[in-house]
Amino acid sequence: MEAVFLTFVFVLSIFLGFELISKVPSTLHTPLMSGSNAISGITMIGAIASLKSEHHALAIFLGTLAVTFATINVVGGYAVTDRMLEMFKKKDQGDAK
Numbered sequence: 597m598e599a600v601f602l603t604f605v606f607v608l609s610i611f612l613g614f615e616l617i618s619k620v621p622s623t624l625h626t627p628l629m630s631g632s633n634a635i636s637g638i639t640m641i642g643a644i645a646s647l648k649s650e651h652h653a654l655a656i657f658l659g660t661l662a663v664t665f666a667t668i669n670v671v672g673g674y675a676v677t678d679r680m681l682e683m684f685k686k687k688d689q690g691d692a693k
């Protein structure tokens with residue numbers, strides 16, 4: 597019964613995520629997605645906690661992999677956000693007459 601419930605929640609979350617993302621205008625899509633990538637910090641905390649919980653080789657490998665991917669996601673999210681914010685800054689008119 598638990599597997600059926602988890603599968604239902606998984607399929608429902610896929611459908612809901614698709615519907616929500618498809619309704620976001622393209623001009624807002626990149627800033628919202630890059631900002632939400634920072635939420636992967638929660639994934640990093642969970643992955644680090646899983647590294648400390650068990651000392652099985654598989655758990656250590658998966659925890660290290662999760663920390664690596666979450667770090668890439670967080671850094672990428674901040675990089676994209678910074679790049680998007682640079683696009684909205686006013687250009688310096690300096691020498692223009």
